[in-house]
Amino acid sequence: MNAIDMAIRAAAANITLNDVTKAYDTETVVIPPMDVELRAGEFTVVLGPSGCGKSTLLQMIAGLERVSGGKILIGGREVQNLEPKHRGCAMVFQNYALYPHMSVFDNIAYSLKVSGMAKAERIERVGAVAKMLGLADYLSRKPGQLSGGQRQRVAIGRAIVREPGVLLFDEPLSNLDAQLRHDMRVELAELHRRIGATTVFVTHDQVEAMTLADRILILNKGRIEQFDTPKAIYHRPASVFVAKFIGAPPMNILPVTGDGRVLRLADGQVAAEAPLTGAYQLGIRPEDILVSGQAEGRAVTSTLRFREDLGSHAILAAELGGSVVRIATPFGVDIPDHSQLSLNLPPARLHLFDAESGRAMPGVFSAH
Template identity: 50%
Template structure:
């Protein structure tokens, strides 16, 4: 178990590309931290720097108080689960699990005790003697996790471990990873581009964009108070509606519609409204948002209505029994409006 500290960590590739810039993070002992962002945001690079697979060109990384910049991956006391699992194809599951322990010259009895223990936890005991080729995707995933567990490291690193699984299995494994981490209490850093995975797993999540941190916070903090339009559009599904508006006092004007803001502002701004924070009002209501419907998606529990408001694409989530019409009049729930700077997209207030 260990805390991990990143001090103004940066990565510049030989070609001069800045993949990661000035990252400061304090990851508490036992915390489950998720790095989330679109592809190319630097999240995998950052994880691989913690693992020791990428050199650190700026700043320093400490694991359990020890600066590890120049330490070999094997000596950092970490374990990693890869997206493609990276199981050794010519070794049986047992040999896969044991390989890292054998390289550490651990006693045979201890190795087999740990392998059996991991197999029990992950329910892979039945195929310990099979080769990875003979396993399903979900089973391989478990073996990859097993290889991390047997090491009993001070930190787990996950690099998009679920993205090669089908949707149903992904949800199931997500739950298992969460329980496992809670049970073992091992500090974990988890990289994903899937905001739902990030929300459901994280104690805290770090939203990355262009190699920089956009926001750090608990899932609810990030969902409720996104720090920028980027975070607002990235976290939450369906995505938050963002539209140009004009603020006067604490009211945002979008065409004829008016939305109450939580803080006063003046002039051009970007207004953000989550689809689930809207409700239909009587047609023609003064100051309501006027949605021209393009199409409807039925989700069963809800229906998503897509269209435009004042020419901006706009969606809203309605109860499944809500009446449908070519035009809808919508009002925002109190306190639902998010205000962002029109230029740099940062949250106002």
């Protein structure tokens, strides 16, 4: 570990939000009171649809937006009234505007120069950061002479050169093409393993969330739907909102009615046994549905509508009980179009949600 790695690791701070709220005007509350604790050194991904308050949350931590109420603590210190530069955070944006007329070195060194650091130390720090980010050979180039990925790395270098204990990212990869996004994801994960800064990474991309996060915080209209590990979010979604936001294709959700003994689909077919009465939503992931012949047990009948072959596997879309369900099947399973499909819904793979609130009802099926 070099000096920069060690300095950032030492400075990693936990972030606590107590009753933090944000309203831009009296009518619209963007963030209702929020309590959350981000552990020192943890990589948190804030995930949610556009407009749910992700950037607002990040900017309140950074100090670029004021809180309307509540407290923010970084490393145990109350910061909600401090200037951004006194909070020990560094931020990387989607539109990372580098200074086009300055070299890579000067771009990275800029904040150090402004803070009055001596030249020899600046050279040493920028050198260490550039080496860490694979930019050592590009220090004299201008941003216009770099690839998109290299420019993004310069933006990250500029953020970490001040040795922040907290790194904040707001959709930093959205402007990159697919291959570069993937490469940058791997680089960011590697960077985090090395420097261990407390990281908050905002995105609307579930793949980034699943692959980067220690824990994912899912926001829906400014409220926390679930805050847990990627595995728990995928396998034990706390609500229909989470279940439908994660997974490609997402979890199938079917309305069912209980008669005290079984849960029936809208067309009367029995989907599962459960001693429940009333209306519920039943969830099952595409890869958990078995096309008949693959398993024993209760089967329901559906009609195949269309299929998409993805090479590694196929996605079937079938009509079941008035809904369209998606089924992921291994490639090579030969299923003719418009055929009747007999489907198994293994009870251990079922998720049950309240019909109205959409909250998960753990314990009914063994998936929870």
